[in-house]
Amino acid sequence: MATEGIQLRVVDQQVLATLDRIERVATAPGVIMEAIAAALVPMVQRHFETETGPDGKWPRLSPRTAAKRTGRSQRGYGHMLRVKNRLYSSITGEATDNTAAVGTNVAYAAAQFLGATIQMPAREQDIHLGKTNRGRRFVRASAKRKETMRVTIGAHTITIPARQALYLNDADRAEILHVAEDAFRAEADQASGARP
Secondary structure (H helix, E strand, O other): OOOOOOOOOOHHHHHHHHHHHHHHHHOHHHHHHHHHHHHHHHHHHHHHHHHHEEEEEEEOOOOOHHHEOOOEOOOOOOOOOOOOOOOOOOEEEEOOOEEEEOOOOOOOOHHHHHHHEEEEOOOOEEEEEEEOOOOOEOOOOOOEEEEEEEEOOOOEEEEOOOOOOOOOOOHHHHHHHHHHHHHHHHHHHHHHHOOO
């Protein structure tokens, strides 16, 4: 502090309270981290909706996967990782005093996000066939008038390509900076009594 010359001392309680609040937010930015964590969730969900990863569009589903039935209709090529919305809706944000994170607790998320190669061993299995007006079709084990056959399925490999959704692009980074600035400004304005 200067001993000679002009000195300015701030004695306004409102200004001192604002500076105090800014110092607390700067040393323990938990409020800002909570705002960032809340903003991360829709960012990640947007990646699901646009089906994009850090390297561009996700790999297309295999024709076999797209032809599978979900309920009464075919799976199709649209809405990857969102047919039942289990993974999409499990995305949550979490914040501490100095970190903001987003993630999921779904067990298969790592295989979907990072990709996986699964070795399936050979096995035997019962299949149940019933006669319909369109020929023989798969039916449930509980169906009446069914024919049960024992089949052998050979060893095979299932490859799941990586469909990364937990990443930040340039627009996400800019949005995080904007959220942090707004949260910091709101904390300072709250202490000073000003309106944003």
